[in-house]
């Protein structure tokens with residue numbers, strides 16, 4: 001199974017800062033990355049070209065975008081298309097990140113449209129899913145994740161290969177809070193996600209990487225990576241410095 005260690009830099013870093021951190025990270029991990037492990041960096045749009053250039057000759061490293069709009073072009077002020085992202089060297093995009101769902105108001109159907117459009121237009125996708133704390137307390141985790149997966153994957157292209165799609169399980173209450181989901185919560189939920197994608201995408205589900213996200217740090221990464229059905233991580237805060245993220249990447 002391919003392992004992915006992904007850095008979401010959110011709305012942090014200018015072009016220079018992002019390129020410098022990407023170069024430092026590449027230098028820290030060069031020649032040490034296990035063969036089945038890849039590193040993805042999701043900087044702000046304005047820094048994508050600089051990061052993609054810093055990574056272009058680094059085996060196992062690539063750049064991606066944090067968002068995109070599901071149209072080729074048009075009157076969509078402030079939005080960006082898959083072709084524009086490919087043009088500056090992005091090969092991946094995040095869809096369904098909890099901040100897009102809960103701060104910017106994206107619903108399941110829109111996340112599904114974006115996921116399908118990205119995949120149909122040569123971008124690889126990390127589809128993010130996760131429940132709110134009140135949904136976990138109400139014992140609705142499986143229901144919420146099922147809805148997010150069903151809608152998120154509803155329109156994906158026929159013949160999709162497992163290399164193009166990754167699922168990231170990120171409990172919303174663990175993102176940026178310092179509160180990590182417990183090992184049992186992570187393992188149980190990832191096993192549920194695997195079962196659900198087996199139902200939705202039977203021919204490729206066993207090869208799809210499932211990442212955990214939510215307050216991953218250098219001191220908890222080793223324990224998280226040993227859990228069942230955890231094939232990597234999506235990291236926010238602890239990915240912002242090369243020193244911290246290289247410890248996570250090489251754990």
Ligand code: PEP
Pocket residue numbers: 008170174175176177178213214215216234235236237238
């Ligand atoms: C994220 O933004 O996807 C994330 C998991 O953030 P953090 O690692 O800071 O919780």
